Amino acid sequence: MRIDDPSERALVDLLDAGVEFIVVGGLAAVLQGAPVVTFDLDIVHRQTLENVDRLLALLLQQGAYHRLDLANRRLPPTRDALLGRGHLNLAMGDTKLDVLCEIDPHAAYDDLIDDTEIVPFKGRGLRVLDLQRLIQAKAAAGRPKDRMALPVLIAALEARKPPR
Numbered sequence: 001m002r003i004d005d006p007s008e009r010a011l012v013d014l015l016d017a018g019v020e021f022i023v024v025g026g027l028a029a030v031l032q033g034a035p036v037v038t039f040d041l042d043i044v045h046r047q048t049l050e051n052v053d054r055l056l057a058l059l060l061q062q063g064a065y066h067r068l069d070l071a072n073r074r075l076p077p078t079r080d081a082l083l084g085r086g087h088l089n090l091a092m093g094d095t096k097l098d099v100l101c102e103i104d105p106h107a108a109y110d111d112l113i114d115d116t117e118i119v120p121f122k123g124r125g126l127r128v129l130d131l132q133r134l135i136q137a138k139a140a141a142g143r144p145k146d147r148m149a150l151p152v153l154i155a156a157l158e159a160r161k162p163p164r
Helices: 005-018 024-030 049-061 109-115 131-139 144-160
Strands: 023-024 043-045 085-091 095-100 116-121 124-129
Touching: 005 043, 005 049, 005 095, 005 124, 023 024, 023 109, 024 043, 024 124, 024 131, 024 144, 043 049, 043 109, 109 116, 109 124, 109 131, 124 131, 131 144
Parallel strands: 023 124, 043 095
Antiparallel strands: 023 043, 085 095, 116 124
16 A cells, blocks of 8 residues: 555644544545555545534645636635535645545535544554445446546455455
């Protein structure tokens, strides 16, 4: 398992700040042994006022901004956006951090918590979306990059099952 340095630093910062989150997307697969490549860190955060305030404080401290703003205004994230719906595609230093309020309309943090695993990370536990639920999310998204990843994710899930 290889995590790039920017994502590793961002994960440590999130854990140090006490943010409650689930790693989803390609990095969740990597952390569970799937041989995939990813270029960003995707998280779903818990949307309580206290947790959003911890997350926002970290993002602002790190100078996070909306990276897909075509006018390149470097707009910072807001509390309202973090308490809302949809995705925030942010840059935080040299990390591409996608903060997802939900992975679909019925899958926010509290909806996903039962479909997570705790994986060891830097002497701590890191909550990640399990491969079965990740496969479902990628299949539902239907984007070409997600469809291409499905056979690898399915093989990784099969490889984790005990032999019969």
